[in-house]
Amino acid sequence: MHPTSxxxxxxxxxxxxxxxxxxxxxxxxxxxxxxxKFKESLESLLGALRESRDENNLFGPMPTDSPFTRxxxxxxxxxxxxxxxxxxxxxxxxxxxxxxxRDVKEPIEFxxxxxxxxxxxxxxxxxxxxx
Amino acid sequence: MDVRHDxxxxxxxxxxxxxxxxxxxxxxxxxxxxxxxxxxxxxxxIATKAYLRSxxxxxxxxxxxxxxxxxxxxxxxxxxxxxxxxxxxxxxxxDTLHLPFPxxxxxxxxxxEIDHFKATQFVVIHTELLNYLQVNAGHVRGxxxxxxxxxxxxxxxxNLGMIGIPYSQSESLFLNCLISHxxxxxxxxxxxxxxxxxxxxxxxxxxSFAGVTSLTPNLGALISNLVAEWAExxxxxxxxxxxxxxxxxxxxxEIQDLPNALDHSGRSFHPPAVAEDAKxxxxxxxxxxxxQQHVASLEELGWWDEIAGYSxxxxxxxxxxxxxxxxxFKVPIVGFQRYESNILDALSKxxxxxxxxxxxxxxxxxxxxxxxxxxxxxxxxxxxxxxxxSSVIVAKxxxxxxxxxxxxxxxxxxxxxxxxxxxxxxxxxQRPLWVTHREKWARKVETWAMKAIDDYLLVNNSKGA
Numbered sequence: 365m366h367p368t369s370x371x372x373x374x375x376x377x378x379x380x381x382x383x384x385x386x387x388x389x390x391x392x393x394x395x396x397x398x399x400x401k402f403k404e405s406l407e408s409l410l411g412a413l414r415e416s417r418d419e420n421n422l423f424g425p426m427p428t429d430s431p432f433t434r435x436x437x438x439x440x441x442x443x444x445x446x447x448x449x450x451x452x453x454x455x456x457x458x459x460x461x462x463x464x465x466r467d468v469k470e471p472i473e474f475x476x477x478x479x480x481x482x483x484x485x486x487x488x489x490x491x492x493x494x495x
Numbered sequence: 496m497d498v499r500h501d502x503x504x505x506x507x508x509x510x511x512x513x514x515x516x517x518x519x520x521x522x523x524x525x526x527x528x529x530x531x532x533x534x535x536x537x538x539x540x541i542a543t544k545a546y547l548r549s550x551x552x553x554x555x556x557x558x559x560x561x562x563x564x565x566x567x568x569x570x571x572x573x574x575x576x577x578x579x580x581x582x583x584x585x586x587x588x589x590d591t592l593h594l595p596f597p598x599x600x601x602x603x604x605x606x607x608e609i610d611h612f613k614a615t616q617f618v619v620i621h622t623e624l625l626n627y628l629q630v631n632a633g634h635v636r637g638x639x640x641x642x643x644x645x646x647x648x649x650x651x652x653x654n655l656g657m658i659g660i661p662y663s664q665s666e667s668l669f670l671n672c673l674i675s676h677x678x679x680x681x682x683x684x685x686x687x688x689x690x691x692x693x694x695x696x697x698x699x700x701x702x703s704f705a706g707v708t709s710l711t712p713n714l715g716a717l718i719s720n721l722v723a724e725w726a727e728x729x730x731x732x733x734x735x736x737x738x739x740x741x742x743x744x745x746x747x748x749e750i751q752d753l754p755n756a757l758d759h760s761g762r763s764f765h766p767p768a769v770a771e772d773a774k775x776x777x778x779x780x781x782x783x784x785x786x787q788q789h790v791a792s793l794e795e796l797g798w799w800d801e802i803a804g805y806s807x808x809x810x811x812x813x814x815x816x817x818x819x820x821x822x823x824f825k826v827p828i829v830g831f832q833r834y835e836s837n838i839l840d841a842l843s844k845x846x847x848x849x850x851x852x853x854x855x856x857x858x859x860x861x862x863x864x865x866x867x868x869x870x871x872x873x874x875x876x877x878x879x880x881x882x883x884x885s886s887v888i889v890a891k892x893x894x895x896x897x898x899x900x901x902x903x904x905x906x907x908x909x910x911x912x913x914x915x916x917x918x919x920x921x922x923x924x925q926r927p928l929w930v931t932h933r934e935k936w937a938r939k940v941e942t943w944a945m946k947a948i949d950d951y952l953l954v955n956n957s958k959g960a
Binding site: 373376377379380383419421423424426427428429430434476483487 | 578637638689690696701707710712715718719
C-alpha cells in the first residue's frame with residue numbers, strides 16, 4: 365500500500381486515540397470511573413486485534429470508522445503488541461472491561477508506546493515525501 | 496530547562512501558524528464557514544499557547560515515571576498543529592473573490608436539502624492539486640478536536656465540513672460540480688458509512704474468495720482495505736450524481752479527459768487507450784468502472800432517459816462505458832493480479848450495499864429530473880440568444896418560471912456540450928470550429944448560467960454556504 369496523506373492521517377488518528385485512552389486511564393488511576401467512550405474504544409481495539417490474529421479470518425478486521433481498523437493502524441497495533449508479548453497486554457486490556465479495579469500501569473505504558481510508534485510513522489511520512 | 500526550550504519552540508511554531516488567522520477589516524471577505532474555521536484555529540492557537548506557557552510547570556510536578564508520558568503530549572500537539580497548518584493557508588487563500596461563490600452557495604443549499612445535513616456549512620480551501628477528487632480535508636476536524644481535548648477550548652463545530660477546489664478554477668462553473676464528490680466524503684464520514692458497510696464487505700469477500708487457500712493474512716488485510724477504499728470513492732461518486740445529476744458525470748469526464756479513450760469516429764473505444772481506463776489502482780476504481788456506476792445511477796434516477804439521445808461524445812462515452820464487458824477490468828497492482836477476479840467479484844457484490852448506503856444517506860430529495868425535462872428546451876432557446884435564463888417563459892401567456900440552480904447547471908452544461916455551435920454561428924465573425932472562439936463562448940455560457948444561479952439565490956433569499 366502506497367504511503368499517502370490518507371494513510372498518514374490514519375497514523376495521526378491512531379496516536380490521537382491512544383492519547384484519549386491514556387487520559388481516561390490516568391483519571392481511572394486517580395480513582396475515577398472508566399467511561400462508556402473508553403470502553404467502546406477499547407472494545408474496538410481488542411476486536412481488531414482478535415480479528416487480525418484469527419487464523420480463519422483471512423481479511424483481518426474490516427475497515428470502519430474506528431481508529432484501530434485500517435491496515436496501517438492494525439499493523440502498528442500488532443507491532444507494539446508483539447513488543448509487549450511477555451506482558452499479556454490483550455488479556456490485561458480485556459480485564460479493564462470488567463468490574464474490579466485493576467492496576468493500569470502497564471496498559472498506560474502500552475498506549476504510550478503505541479502513540480509513540482504511530483507518531484513516528486506519521487512524521488517519517490511527512491519527511492519522506494511530498495504529501 | 497530542556498522542556499522549556501521544547502515548549503517555547505512549539506509556541507513559536509503555533510504563533511507563526513496563527514499569525515495568518517488574524518484578519519482585520521472587511522477585506523478579504525470569506526464564506527461564513529471559512530471565517531468560522533479561521534476564527535476557531537485562532538482560538539485554538541491562543542489556548543495552545545496558554546497551555547504551553549504552563550507546560551513546564553506541569554511536567555515538573557510529574558514523577559520521573561510519568562515524565563515521558565506527559566512529554567509526548569508536546570509531540571502529539573506539534574504533529575496535530577502540523578496537520579492543521581496544511582489546511583489553514585489554503586482556507587485563508589480562498590476568499591470570496593477567488594471562489595465560484597454562487598455555485599458553492601447553490602450546491603451547499605442542495606446538500607442541505609438532506610434532512611441530516613440541514614445545518615452543515617462547508618469551509619472551502621484552495622488546493623494546488625487539479626484533481627478535486629483527491630482532496631479529503633475531513634481529518635482536520637479530528638486533529639483540531641485532539642488539540643482542543645489537550646489544551647482546553649471547545650471542539651470543532653460538527654456541522655463544518657471542508658472541501659478543496661483547485662486555486663485556478665475560481666471562475667469555472669462546470670468543473671466545480673466536482674465538489675459534490677467531496678460532499679460525499681463528508682457524508683461518508685458523518686454517517687459512519689464505513690462502519691455500516693463493514694458486514695457487507697466481509698460477506699462479499701468471504702463469498703468471492705470461497706475455496707481460495709493461498710491467500711496470506713497480510714494480503715487479505717490489504718485486499719479488504721483496498722476494496723473499502725474503492726467503495727468509499729464509489730459512494731462519493733454516486734452521492735455526487737444524486738446531488739448534481741449528469742453535470743457531475745460531464746465534469747468528471749472533462750477533468751479526466753476521458754474522451755481520449757474514443758477512436759477517430761468518436762463512436763467506439765480505441766482499445767489501447769481504453770485498456771488504461773479499465774485499470775483499477777491502489778486508491779481508486781477504474782475510470783470506466785466509475786462511469787458504469789454513474790450511468791446505473793442516472794438510470795435509477797431517471798436522468799439517463801433525458802440525456803441518452805444527446806449528440807455529444809460525452810454521452811456516447813457514457814453509453815460505451817455502460818456496455819463495457821466486466822472481463823475487461825484489470826487490477827494491475829503487484830501481488831494482487833492473481834486474485835483479480837475474486838477482488839472484482841467482491842466489489843461487484845458490494846455495489847448493492849454501496850447504492851443502498853447512498854440512498855440511506857441522501858434520503859428523499861428530489862432528483863431534479865422533472866423540472867429539467869420541463870425547462871431544458873426553453874433554457875436552450877435563451878442561451879442560444881445569449882440571454883441569462885433567470886426568469887423564463889415556457890409558452891406564451893404563461894407566468895415566468897425561475898429555474899432552480901440544479902436545472903440551470905445541467906441545462907447549461909448540456910447546452911455547452913450539444914448546442915454551443917448554434918450560439919457561435921449566430922454571432923458575426925465567430926467560427927464554431929475555432930478553438931479560441933469556442934473557448935470564449937463556453938466561458939460566456941458559464942457566466943450566464945452563474946448569473947442565473949445567483950439571481951435564483953437572490954430571489955429566494957438564500958444564505959447558503
